[in-house]
Amino acid sequence: MKIVIVGCGKVGQKIAESLSSENEHDITVIDLRSTVVNDVVNAYDVMGVVGNGASLDVLEQAGVKEADILIAVTGSDEINLLTCLIGRKTGGCKTIARVRKPEYNKEIELFKEDLGLAMVINPEQTAANEIARLLRFPSAIQIDTFAKGRVEILKFKICKDSVLCDMKLSDMGAKLKCDVLVCGVERGDDAFIPGGDFVLRAEDRLSIVASLEKCSEFFKKIGIKTNKVKDTIIVGGGEIGFYLAKQLIKTGVNVKIIEQDTARCEELFEVLPKATIINGDGTDNRLLMEEGLEQSESFVALTNIDEENILLSLFAKSKSKGKIITKINRITFDEVINSLNLDTTIQPKDITAEYIVRFVRATNNSFESNIETMHLILEGKAEALEFRIGDNSPISEKTLEELTLKDNIIIACINRNGQIITPRGKDMIKSGDTVIVVTTNRGYKDIEDILE
Amino acid sequence: MNYRLIIYTLGWVLSFEAVCMILPMVCGFIYGEKEALIFASCILICLIIGRLFISFSPKNKVMYSKEGFVSVALSWLFISIFGALPFIFSGAIPNIFDAFFETVSGFTTTGASVLSNVEILPKSIIFWRSFSHWIGGMGVIVLLVAVLPLSGGGNFHMIKAESTGPSVSKLVPKVKQTALILYGIYVVMTITQIVILLFCNMNLFEALTTTFGTAGTGGFGIRNDSFTGFSDSAQITVTIFMILFGIDFSVYYFIFVKRMFKTGVTSEAKTYLGIIIATIALISYNCRGMYESIWENLKHTAFQVGSIITTTGYTTADYNLWPEFSKAILVLLMIIGACAGSTGGGIKVSRIMILLKSIVKEIKIAAHPKSVHKLTMNGRTLQHETVRAVNVYMMAYLIIFAFSVIIISRDGYDFTTNFTGVLATLNNIGPGLGTVGPTGNFGMYSNLSKFVLSMGMLAGRLELFPLLVLFSPYTWKK
Numbered sequence: 001m002k003i004v005i006v007g008c009g010k011v012g013q014k015i016a017e018s019l020s021s022e023n024e025h026d027i028t029v030i031d032l033r034s035t036v037v038n039d040v041v042n043a044y045d046v047m048g049v050v051g052n053g054a055s056l057d058v059l060e061q062a063g064v065k066e067a068d069i070l071i072a073v074t075g076s077d078e079i080n081l082l083t084c085l086i087g088r089k090t091g092g093c094k095t096i097a098r099v100r101k102p103e104y105n106k107e108i109e110l111f112k113e114d115l116g117l118a119m120v121i122n123p124e125q126t127a128a129n130e131i132a133r134l135l136r137f138p139s140a141i142q143i144d145t146f147a148k149g150r151v152e153i154l155k156f157k158i159c160k161d162s163v164l165c166d167m168k169l170s171d172m173g174a175k176l177k178c179d180v181l182v183c184g185v186e187r188g189d190d191a192f193i194p195g196g197d198f199v200l201r202a203e204d205r206l207s208i209v210a211s212l213e214k215c216s217e218f219f220k221k222i223g224i225k226t227n228k229v230k231d232t233i234i235v236g237g238g239e240i241g242f243y244l245a246k247q248l249i250k251t252g253v254n255v256k257i258i259e260q261d262t263a264r265c266e267e268l269f270e271v272l273p274k275a276t277i278i279n280g281d282g283t284d285n286r287l288l289m290e291e292g293l294e295q296s297e298s299f300v301a302l303t304n305i306d307e308e309n310i311l312l313s314l315f316a317k318s319k320s321k322g323k324i325i326t327k328i329n330r331i332t333f334d335e336v337i338n339s340l341n342l343d344t345t346i347q348p349k350d351i352t353a354e355y356i357v358r359f360v361r362a363t364n365n366s367f368e369s370n371i372e373t374m375h376l377i378l379e380g381k382a383e384a385l386e387f388r389i390g391d392n393s394p395i396s397e398k399t400l401e402e403l404t405l406k407d408n409i410i411i412a413c414i415n416r417n418g419q420i421i422t423p424r425g426k427d428m429i430k431s432g433d434t435v436i437v438v439t440t441n442r443g444y445k446d447i448e449d450i451l452e
Numbered sequence: 453m454n455y456r457l458i459i460y461t462l463g464w465v466l467s468f469e470a471v472c473m474i475l476p477m478v479c480g481f482i483y484g485e486k487e488a489l490i491f492a493s494c495i496l497i498c499l500i501i502g503r504l505f506i507s508f509s510p511k512n513k514v515m516y517s518k519e520g521f522v523s524v525a526l527s528w529l530f531i532s533i534f535g536a537l538p539f540i541f542s543g544a545i546p547n548i549f550d551a552f553f554e555t556v557s558g559f560t561t562t563g564a565s566v567l568s569n570v571e572i573l574p575k576s577i578i579f580w581r582s583f584s585h586w587i588g589g590m591g592v593i594v595l596l597v598a599v600l601p602l603s604g605g606g607n608f609h610m611i612k613a614e615s616t617g618p619s620v621s622k623l624v625p626k627v628k629q630t631a632l633i634l635y636g637i638y639v640v641m642t643i644t645q646i647v648i649l650l651f652c653n654m655n656l657f658e659a660l661t662t663t664f665g666t667a668g669t670g671g672f673g674i675r676n677d678s679f680t681g682f683s684d685s686a687q688i689t690v691t692i693f694m695i696l697f698g699i700d701f702s703v704y705y706f707i708f709v710k711r712m713f714k715t716g717v718t719s720e721a722k723t724y725l726g727i728i729i730a731t732i733a734l735i736s737y738n739c740r741g742m743y744e745s746i747w748e749n750l751k752h753t754a755f756q757v758g759s760i761i762t763t764t765g766y767t768t769a770d771y772n773l774w775p776e777f778s779k780a781i782l783v784l785l786m787i788i789g790a791c792a793g794s795t796g797g798g799i800k801v802s803r804i805m806i807l808l809k810s811i812v813k814e815i816k817i818a819a820h821p822k823s824v825h826k827l828t829m830n831g832r833t834l835q836h837e838t839v840r841a842v843n844v845y846m847m848a849y850l851i852i853f854a855f856s857v858i859i860i861s862r863d864g865y866d867f868t869t870n871f872t873g874v875l876a877t878l879n880n881i882g883p884g885l886g887t888v889g890p891t892g893n894f895g896m897y898s899n900l901s902k903f904v905l906s907m908g909m910l911a912g913r914l915e916l917f918p919l920l921v922l923f924s925p926y927t928w929k930k
Binding site (some may be wrong): 002025026028034041042045046047048050273 | 517606607609621622624625626627628629835837
């Protein structure tokens with residue numbers, strides 16, 4: 001597909017990186033700053049145009065007329081909207097705009113249709129949604145959903161005293177009497193797609209596939225708490241904090257926000273009457289202890305300084321047994337951050353980029369392949385793909401035992417009209433099903449690709 | 453420095469050279485020459501060493517700027533060294549320095565020769581000499597990127613290092629696609645010229661070798677009198693194609709593929725064509741009375757002007773005998789060179805345009821110190837980096853030029869010969885004036901001079917910086 005990305009900030013670059021690595025899109029990036037454009041062109045296989053993305057000349061030079069998708073992710077909401085409007089009028093492409101000002105929240109719904117926007121994304125809102133989802137299921141490090149939300153891939157860490165320690169995967173079904181499938185294991189820096197002989201160890205990070213109810217059942221059996229958190233402390237009352245608090249309050253969670261700026265505190269108090277707003281320095285450990293950090297079931301560090309967030313979370317980790325979530329905006333040293341034992345980290349810009357990339361893929365799939373959803377799991381080392389099975393697929397109407405799959409592939413789940421089947425050897429895939437495949441191999445476009 | 457990645461790239465370059473040598477080998481078999489076996493053995497050598505190098509498969513395949521420059525510079529050195537093997541093994545050019553000079557001259561599309569008698573050479577050797585022009589014209593790395601599954605945007609560093617002109621940009625988003633388009637245009641134009649030449653009473657061998665020399669703007673003659681002996685129609689065809697190959701290839705892409713006529717890439721091409729027309733007029737007026745008819749005069753002038761400005765170096769007349777005014781204009785054309793993004797060499801018309809515009813800007817600023825001026829090209833403002841790079845390029849060019857002249861002056865030839873000799877090699881033209889003029893060659897120089905001139909040709913083809921980066925200690929510091 002032909003894709004034009006306006007704005008080469010972190011989100012724009014991330015999108016360019018992900019999409020160019022797929023090698024099937026023609027990508028052009030636009031930015032006012034020539035140095036940034038040069039950097040992107042040197043790093044990824046894309047074309048660069050220097051100029052204002054909202055100007056027709058520049059857009060035409062970038063080939064908007066033939067483009068399929070236009071993504072506007074500059075720092076300014078207004079430019080993004082204008083860019084999409086112009087792109088839509090001249091090219092008739094699908095447009096995606098990043099609109100982040102909360103003032104525009106209501107307006108978006110009004111103008112989304114008029115401007116012909118295919119997708120509007122608010123990074124802060126998206127990040128808040130992600131955090132809220134994790135707080136509903138605090139044992140998981142990462143949650144990805146498939147089959148329109150019916151199936152989840154959950155990642156969690158095995159504690160030292162867990163029943164899972166030293167258990168063989170083939171024995172798991174019998175011992176736990178529970179129908180979940182382990183689709184990936186990370187041990188240290190390695191990632192595996194485990195077979196039946198695989199023996200689990202403490203500190204392994206397990207990714208399991210199952211429906212929502214089965215997940216809860218499974219966690220109960222292995223003795224991990226599955227209830228959503230009852231209260232939370234949020235440090236930093238910025239936009240993400242606000243969106244998050246709003247969502248959590250709706251679901252009955254007690255929210256405490258610690259914010260330094262008095263004026264902002266007053267604003268927050270007006271829009272979030274049910275939250276406890278505390279005007280103080282979140283990095284003051286006495287204040288944190290006083291506000292009940294030790295008893296709190298969850299702690300979310302959302303200040304604007306990454307280093308501060310990391311330190312806060314490490315401190316919280318040492319004092320509390322609750323779920324800890326850390327926002328990281330700029331720092332890109334993933335390996336170091338992973339080694340810090342921070343539980344879950346959230347990178348709003350990455351999430352924004354991921355959502356947009358997912359949308360692009362879905363659009364691409366609608367006319368080129370039959371992938372429904374795709375998530376990167378196991379720290380990006382594996383892909384979880386949801387395929388729709390067409391009529392006459394070579395894979396359908398055969399039991400799984402009869403299929404010879406390539407190495408490093410697991411058929412994780414079959415969704416038959418909403419009924420979720422954890423596949424065993426005797427199960428059969430039928431046309432009309434969607435099937436989730438987890439693999440460390442790359443570039444699969446069709447379910448046939450998994451066959452030897 | 454990612455050594456494995458560089459060695460790996462070199463491996464592909466050598467394998468690619470092996471593939472290229474198949475053609476002269478076939479040519480040798482057709483003419484029943486024993487050199488065919490020499491080419492076969494050279495192919496084997498390139499393949500074995502290439503395979504060995506490829507086995508250094510790097511863990512990290514990301515190409516950074518530094519690796520890009522070094523890979524390109526080393527690729528050209530290697531392809532020249534291995535390309536010289538057939539000359540040495542066949543005994544056509546037994547001296548190693550001579551053979552290296554001749555090969556570099558081929559790949560850099562210079563066309564300067566050390567040979568005084570070409571016609572006694574085996575056909576396959578002549579073919580290889582001319583074919584190297586064609587390979588070097590559009591670039592080795594460009595072709596490798598087009599056909600090999602090298603992935604990632606990092607390859608653009610190599611394309612940038614190999615391509616000519618002050619600022620290199622892509623035609624389409626993908627490097628690979630861009631490389632394919634460039635080679636597509638190149639191949640189509642090459643085939644067109646071959647077909648036309650076949651209609652001009654040339655045999656296939658002559659048509660092929662001549663076209664290779666024209667397409668790459670190389671200029672190795674297949675006869676001792678260069679192009680004088682061929683028919684008028686062939687001479688006119690070559691004149692036109694030389695000028696066409698000297699135009700930025702993206703102009704063809706935008707006009708013929710995208711059908712965009714107001715593309716804003718044409719101002720360089722227009723200036724280039726303007727220079728050609730103006731100099732043809734000036735020289736033919738200056739040379740009036742030297743030829744039998746106006747037609748003869750125009751034909752020779754146009755051929756020589758086209759040949760020199762595109763840095764091809766074919767000749768149909770000995771311009772050593774022309775009036776001084778005409779010779780001075782030719783030397784100017786030698787310095788200017790063809791358009792950026794073409795197969796031609798020289799400083800490039802666009803650089804000259806940027807330099808002239810900078811001068812005008814300085815004059816304006818001198819008059820109104822507070823006035824604001826930006827350099828524009830094709831209606832767009834030029835990036836400061838581009839202008840800076842042009843200025844630095846010019847300075848580096850002059851320094852390299854001066855040093856080369858000084859070194860080869862030790863051999864004791866006259867100044868005109870030395871000066872235009874360096875000019876002809878550094879700008880990838882071929883023949884200069886004086887002893888290295890259209891009827892002479894570079895054979896009389898010492899080995900040291902030949903080596904300096906060979907490096908000059910490489911530096912000129914790669915536009916100085918890849919070689920400077922390769923030999924700079926900063927690059928290799930840990």
